Amino acid sequence: MRKETSTNAINEKRIIDTCGMAVSLRVMGGRWKPAILCRLVCGTMRYSELRKSIEGISERMLVAQLRELEQDGIVRRVVYAEVPPRVEYEITELGNTMRPMLDAMAEWGTMHRDFSERQPVDEFKF
Numbered sequence: 001m002r003k004e005t006s007t008n009a010i011n012e013k014r015i016i017d018t019c020g021m022a023v024s025l026r027v028m029g030g031r032w033k034p035a036i037l038c039r040l041v042c043g044t045m046r047y048s049e050l051r052k053s054i055e056g057i058s059e060r061m062l063v064a065q066l067r068e069l070e071q072d073g074i075v076r077r078v079v080y081a082e083v084p085p086r087v088e089y090e091i092t093e094l095g096n097t098m099r100p101m102l103d104a105m106a107e108w109g110t111m112h113r114d115f116s117e118r119q120p121v122d123e124f125k126f
Helices: 007-017 020-028 033-040 047-053 057-071 099-118
Strands: 075-080 086-091
Touching: 007 020, 020 033, 033 047, 033 057, 033 086, 033 099, 047 057, 047 086, 057 075
Parallel strands: none
Antiparallel strands: 075 086
16 A cells, blocks of 8 residues: 555546546456456356456455455445355446446457457557
């Protein structure tokens, strides 16, 4: 965690205060959050199902990313008082509002992947 008075923290706050896209990227950005969200928009999943469905993610990272999504109000953690305990994760109402954005990102990502496989990166012209 960085100090609130650091230059990085001040710059991040300034960007987040003025740019909605920066907020979106902070909430859903990173290596594993898109994979988590991709699975949870399809329905509720138990922790163990999520862990098995995301190849390469460590338990520590999955827990950390789920906690961040929960703090941001995107994911809800439901604990059932059973033996053994059962924990499920689901998308919240706020999280569901992200669906059109996630669908558009998935569509664009597929198109870009297909395009870049046909054309070497050094041939991109902007």
